[in-house]
Amino acid sequence: xxxxxxxxxxxxxxxxxxxxxxxxxxxxxxxxxxxxxxxxxxxxxxxxxxxxxxxxxxxxxxxxxxxxxxxxxxxxxxxxxxxxxxxxxxxxxxxxxxxxxxxxxxxxxxxxxxxxxxxxxxxxxxxxxxxxxxxxxxxxxxxxxxxxxxxxxxxxxxxxxxxxxxxxxxxxxxxxxxxxxxxxxxxxxxxxxxxxxxxxxxxxxxxxxxxxxxxxxxxxxxxxxxxxxxxxxxxxxxxxxxxxxxxxxxxxxxxxxxxxxxxxxxxxxxxxxxxxxxxxxxxxxxxxx
Amino acid sequence: xxxxxxxxxxxxxxxxxxxxxxxxxxxxxxxxxxxxxxxxxxxxxxxxxxxxxxxxxxxxxxxxxxxxxxxxxxxxxxxxxxxxxxxxxxxxxxxxxxxxxxxxxxxxxxxxxxxxxxxxxxxxxxxxxxxxxxxxxxxxxxxxxxxxxxxxxxxxxxxxxxxxxxxxxxxxxxxxxxxxxxxxxxxxxxxxxxxxxxxxxxxxxxxxxxxxxxxxxxxxxxxxxxxxxxxxxxxxxxxxxx
Numbered sequence: 001x002x003x004x005x006x007x008x009x010x011x012x013x014x015x016x017x018x019x020x021x022x023x024x025x026x027x028x029x030x031x032x033x034x035x036x037x038x039x040x041x042x043x044x045x046x047x048x049x050x051x052x053x054x055x056x057x058x059x060x061x062x063x064x065x066x067x068x069x070x071x072x073x074x075x076x077x078x079x080x081x082x083x084x085x086x087x088x089x090x091x092x093x094x095x096x097x098x099x100x101x102x103x104x105x106x107x108x109x110x111x112x113x114x115x116x117x118x119x120x121x122x123x124x125x126x127x128x129x130x131x132x133x134x135x136x137x138x139x140x141x142x143x144x145x146x147x148x149x150x151x152x153x154x155x156x157x158x159x160x161x162x163x164x165x166x167x168x169x170x171x172x173x174x175x176x177x178x179x180x181x182x183x184x185x186x187x188x189x190x191x192x193x194x195x196x197x198x199x200x201x202x203x204x205x206x207x208x209x210x211x212x213x214x215x216x217x218x219x220x221x222x223x224x225x226x227x228x229x230x231x232x233x234x235x236x237x238x239x240x241x242x243x244x245x246x247x248x249x250x251x252x253x254x255x256x257x258x259x260x261x262x263x264x265x266x267x268x269x270x271x272x273x274x275x276x277x278x279x280x281x282x283x284x285x286x287x288x289x
Numbered sequence: 290x291x292x293x294x295x296x297x298x299x300x301x302x303x304x305x306x307x308x309x310x311x312x313x314x315x316x317x318x319x320x321x322x323x324x325x326x327x328x329x330x331x332x333x334x335x336x337x338x339x340x341x342x343x344x345x346x347x348x349x350x351x352x353x354x355x356x357x358x359x360x361x362x363x364x365x366x367x368x369x370x371x372x373x374x375x376x377x378x379x380x381x382x383x384x385x386x387x388x389x390x391x392x393x394x395x396x397x398x399x400x401x402x403x404x405x406x407x408x409x410x411x412x413x414x415x416x417x418x419x420x421x422x423x424x425x426x427x428x429x430x431x432x433x434x435x436x437x438x439x440x441x442x443x444x445x446x447x448x449x450x451x452x453x454x455x456x457x458x459x460x461x462x463x464x465x466x467x468x469x470x471x472x473x474x475x476x477x478x479x480x481x482x483x484x485x486x487x488x489x490x491x492x493x494x495x496x497x498x499x500x501x502x503x504x505x506x507x508x509x510x511x512x513x514x515x516x517x518x519x520x521x522x523x524x525x526x527x528x529x530x531x
Contacts, residue, residue, distance in 0.1 A: 185362040188337050189355070189428070191379035199375070203366040 076256035085239070086258060093155075093235035094262075097224035100159025108164045108216075109209070112171020113201075122172065133165045141227045150195040155227035155235065162223045163216040170212030174205035211277055214271040221263055262270055290314060291336055291354075291432060291466065296345035298331055305331045307482065307489040309345070315431065318458045318465045318500075323485030324524055329358070329468040330421055332490070333434045336466065351464065355430035357438045361421040363409040367397060369420050376428035387427075394423050397486040403413045413448035422450065433457075435467045439474070451478055455500060472524070476501045476510040484514075486523045493519040 052070050059069040068076075080086040115122035140161045144154040180202065186196050228237020236255055243251035291313040298306040305328040311321050323329050334340035335347050337356050355376065363372045364487055370391050371378075377387035392405055398419045418421060418438060425433050435454070439447040455478055458465050469475055475482055484494035494517060501510045515521055 001352070118434075153436065168415065181358070181360065181362050182364060184339055185358065186375075189376045189379045189424075191375070192381075195378055199364055199371075199378070203364070 008254075047170070059237055065249065072250050073253040073257060076250040077257050080251070080254055080258070089234060089236045089239050089255075090258065090262070091238075092233070093221075093224055093228060093237065093259075096155040096228070097159055097220040100156040100224065101163050101220040102161040103156075104163030104220075105167050105213055105216060107160070108167025109171045109221050111164070112168045113175055115168070116172050116175025126172075129165045129168050132161065133169075135161075136228065137162050137223050138230075141223075141230050144227065150231040150233065154231050155224045155233070155237070158227040159220045159224045162219050166216045166219070167209070167212050170208045171205060174208045175201070177208070178204050204280060207278065210274045214274055217266060217270065218263065221259065223265065225259055290348070290350050292346075292348045293332070294346040294348070296335065296342045296347060298328070298335065299343045304343075304489040306335075306342075307491070308359070309489075309491060311483065313432070313459060313464055313466055315351070315464050316458075316462045318455070318467060318478055318480045319483060320479035320481070321466065321468045321483050321485060322472065322475045322524070323468075323470065324487050324491060325470055327485050327487050328490035329485065330436050331472075333342065333436050337434055349432070351430075351432035353428055353430045354432045354434065355428050357421050357423035357425045357433065357435040359436045359438065359440060360386070360415040361409070361435055363417055363420055363424075365409050368406045368408055369400065369412060369416070372420050373423040373427055373459075374408065375424055375510060380428065391423065392428060394427060395420070398423060405473050414442055415449065418442060418446070419453065422453055422457075429461075431463050431466045433463060435465060437469050440469075440471075447474070454478065455512065470524075472511040473507050476514060477507055482514065484523055486521045493523045 008129075012080050024174060055067065058067045064072070115125045138159065140158045143152070144157045144161075148154045148157060182200055182204075183196075186200055191199070225235070225237040225240070228235040229241045230237075232238045232241055236259055240252055240255045243249075243255060293309050293311045296306050297304060298309075307351045309332075311332075321329050321332065331340060333356070335342055336349065338352055363369075364375070370388055374382075374387040374391035377390065378384075382390075395405055396447055400416070400419070404412070404416065409420070412420070421438065439450050442450065445530045451474065454465065454467070457463065458480075467478060476498070479498055479500060482494070482496045482498055483492055485491065498510075501507050515524065
């Protein structure tokens with residue numbers, strides 16, 4: 001039985017739960033998955049509420065020129081959305097981040113697999129990737145602005161350059177960490193290369209690759225917005241830069257809130273399913289050993 | 290025929306095999322019995338091409354060789370059905386046909402319709418072992434190489450799977466080279482018993498027998514085998530060293 005299965009079986013056992021005050025069940029040992037989800041939600045909401053309270057407190061102490069109030073910020077955000085400014089900016093930033101992420105991920109996966117399969121290529125690429133990883137994203141922004149001009153491709157390129165090494169390393173690790181015993185089995189049964197790729201290599205690649213893709217996507221938004229702030233333009237970053245120039249703190253905060261909301265939506269829609277998928281696969285991965 | 294001719298195999302720490310000779314004829318279940326670490330697994334790896342001999346020649350004229358490894362070596366992401374059909378997939382058999390054939394064989398091995406779609410982690414050790422054997426038998430081999438496939442199982446499961454193997458050999462007339470260090474398993478299965486010495490392995494005893502099935506007789510047969518000085522020296526001396 002998997003660890004999670006054991007956990008579940010234990011919590012289902014009535015002997016481990018006792019009746020508490022007013023008929024509420026008191027959890028003595030491991031909480032069930034549903035209980036855990038609810039308590040996670042409650043405590044998560046509590047965390048957000050305290051953050052908002054701290055924000056309000058800061059506003060009262062330092063005044064609106066340092067920190068606009070949460071209410072003012074939210075109403076400004078609502079204005080931005082209803083006046084039709086938020087939509088186009090969101091679309092531009094989204095296109096930059098997603099395009100850079102998609103192309104970067106494709107490049108990273110292809111290079112990572114190639115480097116894992118062809119050993120000399122791997123030896124040649126690894127230091128290159130280490131160097132690339134060592135260059136701070138802000139330096140790439142500057143270079144990209146010089147190469148591509150302030151509008152256009154600079155944000156997408158910066159995202160791409162940030163994403164490639166992350167995905168490359170994960171893909172390479174996935175290829176190198178293949179179970180040699182399964183490879184031997186496939187060899188003995190004469191499996192052709194395409195079948196091996198589909199049935200052995202790709203499934204083993206997913207474990208390290210999916211989290212890396214998720215991390216890279218989160219980076220894509222941040223780096224993309226950063227490039228836009230420096231380069232101007234019509235994306236959210238450009239709007240933040242303009243609001244900053246006008247010393248309009250409420251609008252700056254409103255745009256920041258929008259970016260954060262974007263990250264949360266992207267996390268919920270894309271990354272959470274990936275985490276669940278990997279969680280479901282985990283016991284499978286253990287059983288290979 | 291599978292023939293080892295004067296085969297020498299060296300790893301870093303000295304020879305595993307030195308001038309080794311053995312031939313396996315069609316239709317016989319040959320049990321290789323030897324102490325742990327004597328080079329039994331190396332023999333199988335040579336036979337299926339996973340290792341190369343330093344010297345000598347290995348000739349395999351069997352049309353199709355299948356291997357059952359010490360561990361099931363199933364693909365954890367795919368169902369029991371797809372795992373059993375892996376060899377067929379490797380041979381380009383279409384999905385629907387290979388699944389139908391694998392389902393039929395696994396059904397004979399006691400798999401229910403829902404079991405067929407379980408992935409290996411959801412299967413018990415014995416069922417994983419059955420899938421591994423099914424995967425080997427699916428490709429209609431005329432030689433099966435088996436490397437202590439039941440070593441990790443408890444006695445009851447081991448008996449079941451031994452019966453499965455024995456029945457497959459008797460029914461289809463395939464040849465099998467079965468490696469084990471368990472004397473009772475050897476006498477229960479073997480048409481021919483080959484006992485190897487500690488490393489470097491050489492044949493110290495080679496006898497044609499018939500499988501002993503009655504529980505009361507297995508231990509007598511095992512004791513009779515161990516009573517031979519050459520066998521006792523090979524199997525028990527090595528145990529004493531460990």
